[in-house]
Amino acid sequence: MGALQKYKGKILNYLQIIVGCFITAFAVNSILIPNKLSTSGVTGISQMVQSFTGINYSYIYYFFSITILILAFFCLKREEFMKIIFVSFLYPTLLVLTRMFHFVFVQGEMFLVCIYFSLFYGFGSGLVLRAGVTFGGTDTVARILNRKIFKNVALSRIMLILDGSILISLGFVFGKNVALYALVNHVICIYIMDYMLFGFRQKLYKAQIIPYDNADSEEIAKYILGIGRGVTIHKVVGAYTHSDKTMLSSIVSPRQSALIRSFLAEHYPKSFMEVSPIVTVYGIGERFIRIQGED
Incomplete structure (x- = not known):
């Protein structure tokens, strides 16, 4: 087959x-x-x-x-x-x-x-x-x-x-x-x-979130997973404070980006969120392109 x-x-x-x-x-x-x-x-x-x-x-x-x-x-x-x-x-x-x-x-x-x-x-x-x-x-x-x-x-x-x-x-x-x-x-x-x-494919965005409190990262990650997107957790250091921070990264649709922003605004308003457009994504996932090519 x-x-x-x-x-x-x-x-x-x-x-x-x-x-x-x-x-x-x-x-x-x-x-x-x-x-x-x-x-x-x-x-x-x-x-x-x-x-x-x-x-x-x-x-x-x-x-x-x-x-x-x-x-x-x-x-x-x-x-x-x-x-x-x-x-x-x-x-x-x-x-x-x-x-x-x-x-x-x-x-x-x-x-x-x-x-x-x-x-x-x-x-x-x-x-x-x-x-x-x-x-x-x-x-x-x-x-x-x-x-x-x-x-x-x-x-x-x-x-x-x-x-x-x-x-x-x-x-x-x-x-x-x-x-x-x-x-x-x-x-x-x-x-x-x-x-x-x-x-011609739906636009995808990369959302990067740094919670004000590292303890909030688990709840934010659960929310992103709950709307059907994967999350990568990074350990980063702030250049201004030199303190350890947790950054969450996810590939999302425009609608999902808006949902995450609303969730943060309601529950974690001090969080930092950066959203940037992505040309295309190869891999296995919703609206991703299979890396070996399209049938």
Whole structure:
């Protein structure tokens, strides 16, 4: 039964990747290209090369994708290479196929076009990223540069420089308006991908409580356990008083955070409570993500 579940999970994972790549290719060929817009990444580079050579951008994308894949094979670790190999062939193929339909989803008001493109492109890319793989684009190039050349430069900074350079180049090749719309696309897509990865689940918060009296910690812990959350108890020392304190830590939902605060306000008003947002939590628990991946 365990092997069957694992096999089923892998099939669903590949289906998710295929659907995500198709939606992304659809966004490029049915929204971006018909409206003579562009975007960052390898897609933007391919469009610029097409403007100089006349070769269709989808074939140019294929060339860049295979080139990056070869570089990744020699420069990155095996697990990093395996994460991009499937998409490196699938996505360019879908770009070529969806281009053949000549279907235009929306045309006209450029700002609305940007919104539609970003929704589809961000959603499709988010599906692929949630499956644990990447497109093998500028993110992979950034990893290679970080690994082999700019070892002391943060990966995020390298990616920012790469995408920023592409956006500036778009301005010189296609004009400042196209570059501006490409920037808008890029920003909206990033937000949508973030929500795809983290935002569709209920928000979780880390609540840290230090009772005024250490003796109160047991009752507070019992209350948190009673609302269905685990508690970790830490021994800490206050820097101002140098006295030993007990700190309780728990991962809670917004509603549970409010319940704990109300409980403290009513029974232990001198307690200290810190609440901070958490991007995601891996492990076993309510609304946590299993660390071995999602089925």
